[in-house]
Amino acid sequence: MIRFEQATKYARTKGIKKPIIEDASLTLNRGKSVGLLGRNGAGKSTLLRLIAGAIRLDKGRIVRRGKISWPLGFQGSFQTSLTGEQNVRFVARIYGVDTEELIAYVEDFAELGPFYKAPVGTYSSGMKARLAFGLSMGVNFDYYLVDEITAVGDANFKKKCQAVFETKLQDSDLIMVSHSTGTIRTYCDCGVVLEKGKLTYYDDVEDAIRAHDINMKEN
């Protein structure tokens, strides 16, 4: 369960103060995957980072029950001078999961071959993305945060990602940001629309998409 209690967060850049969420209260229950909808620049990604706990609220609080992932496929933490394996080992350590198990899982999943033991700096962008996706899938979370699923690898690899992802979703929930309503429809049961600092929850994802479309038309 994730609960927002009078949560307020402003985005500040160069003296401009803009609310991302203002005094928002909302409860997301386990067992339902959530699609986050909102216009460009509304702050969906910031909201995701708030849920993850990577940044803090200005006011209010977020109560989290359950393990929440980092954004799926996050690559920013890869140290280019370290090998893929060393980077995986680091994440295993900070999340307190079995190091050898995770290393073996990612090695098998990411299909990097001998490059797994080469510095990440030598990887192609596709290889990096595969490593990042494998790493995300290798650690078990109750909630997976997804900021725009980006397709990774060739057709075969995509199929494999899809399959793993579906199995994960049997025990875990998604919180997903996407501009593609099709993707949201496929993965999510319910929806939250972020508009002008307000969070509105819709139990049916179709209602959320409809509300979002109306917002977009109003402009």
Next chain:
Amino acid sequence: MSYLSTHIRVVGALLVREMATRFGSKPGGYVWALLDPAAHILLMTMIFRAIARAPALGTSFALFFATGYIAFQFYQAMTSYLNSAVRANRALLSYPNVAPIDTVVARFVLQVGTTTLVAFIVLGTIVATMRVDTSLHWPTILEAVAMACLFGLGIAMINCVLFLKYPLYEQVFGIVNRPLFLISGVFFLPDSIPAPYHDLVLINPLVHIVMGFRKGFYPEYRAIGLDMNYLYGIAFLTLFAGMLVFTLSRKTLRNE
């Protein structure tokens, strides 16, 4: 409890990562973190032995210079490494598990360990090759080292925040920090400075650190003007200020 264990786990992981990345690309790896400063100190010592006829204390110029330099390094190497602890690891803060303070703690532990090992290598070599027996007074030495580390940690925590907030301050700090080496009593004894300047020199807490450290190696050294209360006061005050600034600036550190 799980809160604390997460921190410990993260610090451990960061320690390994820092050790691997700092010197990882060179053959020999972490050994260079020890050899580099050790070689530097030994070389400087030899040069000064050639220039100076007699040390201000004792008979070994090597010991005189190395004790001063290493005491100073406990502060200097600490701040120069820790100032960028958060900035260098900022990408990792996207993992909610990693807190800004973890990066500081990891670097602190690593740097204290490194300088300590360097001290053992350099001073051990010098003491072992000296003809005169040296009796060490460990409590005095450890006290000076502890104060140097805490003072350095405090300064670095303040800098972690201020460097991010005010890039100009980073320039100013660099300019002010550089000549510290010359005025902290590494080459000379503050005791020998004439009256009006003597008090000025003693304002610098590093002078007290160097004096205290040396006192542990030279039982006959009187260290006039050494004020441990002053040193404790400054060190803990700085550390407190550092913790305060660090805690109040979590947002800046997390980059929002």
